[in-house]
Amino acid sequence: MALVAGSYERFIWGFSLKTLTSSTASSSETLTLAPLFSYQAHTGPVRCVAAAPRAGLAASGGADDSVRLYDLPTAADLGPLLDPTAAVSALAFYSRGPVPRNLLAACDDGALHLYDADGFALLSTLRAFPRHEAAEGLAVHPSGRVALAVGRAGALAMVNLVRGRRSFACRLERPASAVAYAEDRDGGDRFVMAAEEKVTLHDSEDARIIHEMDCGKRVLAFAPAKNGVLYSGGEDRGITAWDLSSGKVSSRIEGAHATRVKGVVVFDNRKDGSELSNLIASASSDGVIRIWDVRTIGNGKPTPLAVANTKARLTCLAGTSLK
Known part of the structure; x- marks a missing residue:
């Protein structure tokens, strides 16, 4: 399992x-976050990262109008993609x-660049939003046929990745900062x-609202899991687990970090009950990354498994479940 942070x-x-x-007689096991690499990857702030869920491949996007690629098993920087003509605000692997x-x-x-992951040739550049409207968040449907993007000025766009064009757009009541596909407990x-x-x-x-969940303070990161739970974090410095079937809080880590939470990762989407499927990671703006066992959430303030x-x-x- 690997994590990438910008x-x-x-x-x-x-x-x-x-x-x-x-090595003691008890032979107890502990988890640790072992460093893989540290690069000055961009000439401007790193704005987004993404990792292929079960592959050793990651990418970062920066304010320097570039995307960089990384091979995690070899801890290698594979170099940049220089096709973007503006700061890269969101990345997603399919x-x-x-x-x-x-x-x-x-x-x-407002552009959306689509690359083939074999060689990373640029397949198409799509117009998700007008040139004056920056994209803010991005999500690819599990089928790989469509993607959703939210704009900083308050728009939602659906892009048909098969036909290579925008198929739908609308204005939201207020600008969204992130978007993700998810499933409820019934597989909806x-x-x-x-x-x-x-x-x-x-x-x-049909994009109708099923539930509206009030997190109290600004949400800066979230990650869905396939067990019908959404983990969110932000300016409240905690991590909240939401039941997507009811729209209610199922558990919460109060004070998970000393500062605002900027990233949440669900390590694995499997429903096999393995130890791997019980771990999540979170990162805060003060530079701290923590690993949590979701089975301990709700039993007071849990102790992180690794820091x-x-x-x-x-x-x-971003994270990947590659062992």
Whole structure:
């Protein structure tokens, strides 16, 4: 399992989550975040990162109008993609099984760049928003056929990735900062959007609002899990687990971090009951990354299983379940 984090200081960090076995008679096991790499990846702040869920591939987007690629097993910087003509605000991989098929990059000029993950040739540049409207968040449907993008000026766009054009756009009541596809406990096809302190759950077919969840303070990051739970964090410095079927809080870590939460990662989407499927990660703006066991949430304030401190102003976090 690996994590990738970006910062205002232009650096990107990679960590591997490893199990350590004590040499004492008890032979207890502990988790640690072992450093993989640390690069000055961009010439401007790192604005977004993405990782292919079951592959050793990650990407970062920066204010320097570029996307950089990384191979996690070898801790190698694979170099930049220089096709974007504006700051890169959001990235998303589409994978079929363990194999990444496409990488999407949304930019401040409203463009959406679609790459083939084999060689990263630019397949198409789509217009999600007008040139004066920056993209803010991006999500690819599990089918890989469509993607959703939210704009900084308050628009929602659906892009048909098969036909290579925008198929739908509308104005939101207030600008959304993030969007993601999710499932409820019954497997319903949904998507979620964060707008200030609210998170709304929508039906993917007609975009109607199913639930509106009030997080109290501005939401800066969220991550859905396939067990019908959404984990959110932000200026409240905690991590909240939402039941998407009811729209209610199922558990919460109060004071998960000393400063605002800037990234949340669900390590695995499987329903096999493995230890891997019980772990989440969070990152805060003071540079601290923590690993949590979701089974301990709700039993007071849990102790993180592993902690790493980059001593930087973190802006984003992504992870992969690659062992």
